[in-house]
Amino acid sequence: MTFSQITRRSALTGISVAALTLITSVAASAEDVVKVGLILPMTGPSASTGRQIDQAVKLYQAMNGTKAGGKTVEVIVKDDTGVADVTKRIAQELVVNDKVSVLAGFGLTPLALATAPISTQAKVPQIVMAAATATITEASPYIVRTSFTLPQATVPAANLATKNGWKKVVTLVSDYGPGIDAEKAFGEQFTKNGGAVSAALRVPLKNPDFAPFLQRVADDKPDAVFVFVPSGFGALVVKQFVERGLDKSGIKLFGTGDLPDDDQLDGMGDVVIGLISTHHYSAAHPSPENKAFVAAYQKANPGQRPNFMAVGGFDGMALIYKALEKTKGETDGTKLVEAMKGLSWVSPRGPMSIDPDTRDVIQNIYVRKVEKVDGHLWNIETEAFEKVKDPVKAAKMAK
């Protein structure tokens, strides 16, 4: 053994011991504090999801105070970098160390699913504020969702296509869980309505050059193309769609609201004007609740616009507050979840409620069209499908 190897080892013991003392010095919680562990991807590719939710949660507390049901609500924000095993570890630590009463956040489906066993085992409510795969709420009886399910937004899109008289549609989705969900939900509904999906294209998530796929669309000459891509890629698709001249050849482009994401819509340029989508939230929703929400959000975060991620986080906090009011500050997980079931309120997105059977969200899905108002691009709502339940679970219940 050389000297340097010896000291290396002792250094390592020293460092770990010192670090431990630091970490364990977490202050004990007072009786009247309810802790909410907010786990979000704050770095990495899904960082913008995390930011939107984080800002909306802070905004909710700024607008409504920190008291609910006689308790002070304290939010602990953690970054899981969008990696599932980290999410799970952080959730576990929040439960056993920080004694949180509620876990919240969850930017992506695998992150929510990885944490499900923890919420079941520890009987802690898990509020899903973003992830949108339909099956998530089935993973644990403690999961409640305030975002949306992808089929919930997709099935209306298929109905819209039928209504507009489009017979032949190509689907173009990102090659991962939610994309495949969307492809399936759309295909099933559209074929049921008597339409035909002439090609189902999947774009790799890693190097998304849409050009070759859009060329396929052009060669296929459908009436319309249905697109689902994760938030952030929408602008690329629309631009390349136009660049390829597909708009001029009469092919319609439509999709879920992930495509004209409010977060980036204004920077996409005039090419997106006229783009049709179906979604549960538009920052242009004409209600006093939404006007107040958007104004406060923009005041707190200049130059930014809240998107459906933000509203998911905002309503997640609303749900927690309302449940605490209902239990009068009781933080037992089972009682909290019971209190959440059937709750309904008017959110910035419009009326919404929690389905007592599935713990999933019931909400209106709006048909929107991108228009320019006062020099800015907005998703203007033109019609609404009211009180839409998650179609996947609704179909299961019917059986």
Place this chain on the structure above:
Amino acid sequence: MTDTTDQPLAPVARASRFLAAEARWSWLEIAFWIAAFGLAFVFRSNHLLFAEIAILALFAVSLDLILGYAGIVSLGHAAFFGLGAYTVGIMARSGWGDPLTGLVAAGVTAGILGFLTSFLVLRGSDLTRLMITLGVASLLHETANKLDWLTGGADGLQGMMVGPVLGHFSFDLYGTTAYVYALSVLFVVVLGLRVLVHSPFGHALRAIRDNPLRARAIGIPVSRRLIAAYTLAAVIAGFAGALLAQTSAFASLDVLEFHRSADVMLVLVIGGSGRLYGGILGAIVFRLAQDGIANITPQYWQFWIGLGLVALVLLGRDRLEIVGRRLVGRVLPWLVGEEKAR
């Protein structure tokens, strides 16, 4: 190295004495393991993080075997890690939840992949090897994404039922079982590798790393040694992946992601490669730093880690080591005293 046919006796005796001294256990090494296992009884609230560190350390140690000892750089080590994770994951989902047999199975599948792909890394420059390993891992990642009926695709593998370790210790919420289990596997692997790297096989690997041509000239079967080392490293990486899947009862595509390969490389280089304990040190420093900084600034912790890396390289690890040595020299007596008391 054991070949003693024509050599005079004295140098051989001297050499073997030198080698034996190199392989001897130092009391600090022993103290480290005692302390590590001792942590299972204290700081209960951090056991999850410790378990994660132990797993990362095991992964880094496996990379050390090929990078530090055999001189093969790899940016695709996550391929074996991920394969191990999915192996136990799929077994556990199909009802075979016993951790230890799962661990062995993961080692076997990862080892087979390692053996098969080892032929690709025998030739070429560092850059070529980096890119080939990266390519293999990327292909595996895409395959796992495509086989969503088997792997659950991007949603991750659902419904893993992991049984108790040795039929007794089930995984608890605090992560104590997870920590002791992961640490034990790390300990056994390090024990094994200790013997291995001080054996003729280990010396042959180092000779190849330092100069493949000369190694071949003195009669070392270079390709065979490299294949063996690469396969063994794959087995150990498979163990690490299996541990992660078992302790978190979950496996998703990110066990195969590029960032795993890159992280483990960082960890190893921070700790120092070719020293067996470098990976462990790196894992401890990297994860604690990451966790600590991310608690303070969840959004911008990457900046400070980056700054740390740049400073580490610019100042030079050697210089830091001298400073550290002086510091440790003062704190050491106090530390050792505490350990004995425990």
Place this chain on the structure above:
Amino acid sequence: MLTILFDGVSTGMLLFVLACGLAVTLGLMNFVNLAHGAFAMVGGYVTVIAMQRFGVPFLATLPLAFVIAAAIGLVLERTLYVHMYGRNHLDQVLFSIGLVFMAMAGMDWFMGSSPQNVLLPEALKGRFDVGGVGIGRYRLFLVVVCGILAVALQLVLSKTRFGSRLRAAVDDQRVARGLGIGVQTIFALTFAVGSGLAGLGGALGAEILGLDPSFPVKYMIFFLIVVTVGGTSSIVGPFVAALLLGIADVAGKYYVPSLGSFVIYALMIAVLIVRPNGLFARPGR
């Protein structure tokens, strides 16, 4: 069919501009600079900021992207990189990854984590048909700009005094120094130009690849693939490799969409198995 070929060529050309700086630092200066993508990101953001905040037209932002990225490259080379030339590759990797982390977090802090969009001028939008082949204007623009750059680079390297000095400095630093060649200056200039090209590539590519703070890691792998497949001893190698990969990638996604993502990796492994040092390796190196 020809449209696919054309799209492939333009993607390849873009890859080349993004990667050629890396080919120079890695191949000629033997420095593993994983932070190359960060310079590309800087270029992209320069364009976005100049257009959004100061209303500079798109075309005018391109030289700006080059100059600013090059300037940052020059400063970093003089202050930090210069200490790293003699170090081993692992240290260089560690160092440049550290820079990438800082660049990503820093950009996030300045600009936010949302993807940014570049608004092209009308003249570059849309497409036209030439004998049944649909040609996107912006893609044609890419091919022309990148083509000119490639030719210019090759000429500079092979025909000018600077090029021969650079090659001399790379082949044998000591002798070159003995001959009175300012090795340091040449390296600094080369590094700056490489960074500048990355910045230009980032600005040009924002339209097609997208732009957000994770850009440096997202596309680093592709730059490395181009350089390794092409071989690190010339500019021609990466150029051919970039074209090949661009065409293979686009064609693969068009004809076998279900296997689209495999093509680029499989091609790389295949090439490297047959020619471990890349397509255009100089013999004996």
